[in-house]
Amino acid sequence: MNSPATNxxxxxxxGGANGAVTWGTGTFDPVIQIQNAPGFGGDMLxxxxxxxxxxxxxxxLSDGDSGGPVFVLNPKNNQYQLAGINSLVDxxxxxxxxxxxxxxxxxxxxxRGFYSGNNQITGDSPVPLSSYASRISSSMFFVNGSPAPxxxxxxxxxxxxxxxxxxxxxxxx
Numbered sequence: 001m002n003s004p005a006t007n008x009x010x011x012x013x014x015g016g017a018n019g020a021v022t023w024g025t026g027t028f029d030p031v032i033q034i035q036n037a038p039g040f041g042g043d044m045l046x047x048x049x050x051x052x053x054x055x056x057x058x059x060x061l062s063d064g065d066s067g068g069p070v071f072v073l074n075p076k077n078n079q080y081q082l083a084g085i086n087s088l089v090d091x092x093x094x095x096x097x098x099x100x101x102x103x104x105x106x107x108x109x110x111x112r113g114f115y116s117g118n119n120q121i122t123g124d125s126p127v128p129l130s131s132y133a134s135r136i137s138s139s140m141f142f143v144n145g146s147p148a149p150x151x152x153x154x155x156x157x158x159x160x161x162x163x164x165x166x167x168x169x170x171x172x173x
Contacts, residue, residue, distance in 0.1 A: 026049075045132070084135050107129070
């Protein structure tokens with residue numbers, strides 16, 4: 001796939017999901033806040049797809065990666081630790097598209113000449129797409145305990161019986 005701006009190779013098409021286990025490496029950009037992605041929001045880890053022939057294992061998310069783990073190497077103990085859950089990836093199109101149609105499913109390390117909505121991506125330097133993961137450390141309140149109370153089994157059973165009694169009473173009336 002060529003970048004329309006540079007007519008140079010800009011990335012690779014994703015292809016079909018095949019269920020294969022894959023991996024890649026990268027360096028996190030600063031944590032960002034995402035507010036307007038349907039079903040997603042809050043602190044997100046993110047990393048850019050900065051292709052470097054000297055680092056052939058540079059990674060970007062692709063089809064089927066959502067929900068997968070993101071690990072980081074903790075330099076204090078030299079152990080990999082879970083840091084995030086794969087969530088989103090940037091997409092672009094080859095023409096202006098206000099409805100979000102015709103998005104390219106591709107790993108692109110230079111998006112110049114492509115479009116993000118109605119805006120053409122420009123600049124003097126390569127513009128890589130990014131991947132985003134929901135940040136585990138920002139969700140520890142949920143991981144450590146349910147944010148909503150869960151009734152004891154005896155109370156839940158009582159509520160089911162009471163609900164059935166109300167339905168039977170309403171049906172007889």
